[in-house]
Amino acid sequence: MLRVTTILGCAADAALADRLHDIEHRGGLETVRLTRSDMARRRQQMQTDRGSTVALMLDRDATLQNGSVLWLDDERAVVVLLDEPQWLVLQARTAADALELGYFAGNMHWKVKFDGEQLCIALDGPRDSYLQRLAHLIQRGCVQVCDEAGPGAGSEPAPSAGHGTVRYIPVPHAH
Numbered sequence: 001m002l003r004v005t006t007i008l009g010c011a012a013d014a015a016l017a018d019r020l021h022d023i024e025h026r027g028g029l030e031t032v033r034l035t036r037s038d039m040a041r042r043r044q045q046m047q048t049d050r051g052s053t054v055a056l057m058l059d060r061d062a063t064l065q066n067g068s069v070l071w072l073d074d075e076r077a078v079v080v081l082l083d084e085p086q087w088l089v090l091q092a093r094t095a096a097d098a099l100e101l102g103y104f105a106g107n108m109h110w111k112v113k114f115d116g117e118q119l120c121i122a123l124d125g126p127r128d129s130y131l132q133r134l135a136h137l138i139q140r141g142c143v144q145v146c147d148e149a150g151p152g153a154g155s156e157p158a159p160s161a162g163h164g165t166v167r168y169i170p171v172p173h174a175h
Contacts, residue, residue: 001053002078004070011067011079012125020069020077021109028076033083039064048078067125085122088130089115089147097142108133118146 009016023029030048038044042058054070064080071078092098101119105112110130111122121130137143 001055002071003055003057005057007062007064008069008072010065010125011069012129016069019072023077030076030078031081032078033081035083054078066123081124087120088123088127090119091117091144091146093142101137101143
């Protein structure tokens with residue numbers, strides 16, 4: 001049983017992302033899927049996707065979020081995933097911009113799906129981290145954010161036939 005008393009950081013943090021990426025390639029990345037109500041609980045016992053038991057015993061001021069890293073050593077990592085994905089919805093200006101956006105999202109190993117002409121990115125960490133990574137495309141006017149923060153921002157987009165999947169955690173560098 002893994003006993004967790006502190007959150008080590010977020011999977012999107014540059015300081016952790018490279019290590020998580022390497023551990024994932026070696027087959028050592030485990031995830032814990034939690035609902036929003038479970039995210040608020042500081043003490044709980046849970047199972048990872050690989051069957052490991054995690055005993056969570058956090059201080060009152062600790063806050064779980066999508067992408068929280070609970071365990072990290074040389075061989076294994078445990079990352080929290082929100083069981084109800086939130087989505088960042090983007091629209092490319094031109095076909096060339098859409099190709100650049102798709103290429104970039106693939107290199108970032110983001111889980112994506114398509115809703116008509118919009119690219120929907122599953123948020124596995126803070127929304128601002130994704131926007132920072134996309135800043136070069138947004139600032140050039142190549143990509144428009146279609147789900148500006150407000151009621152329902154980041155909620156599930158309409159179902160679509162096309163799905164692209166890459167990985168669960170954002171990785172901050174391209175290969």
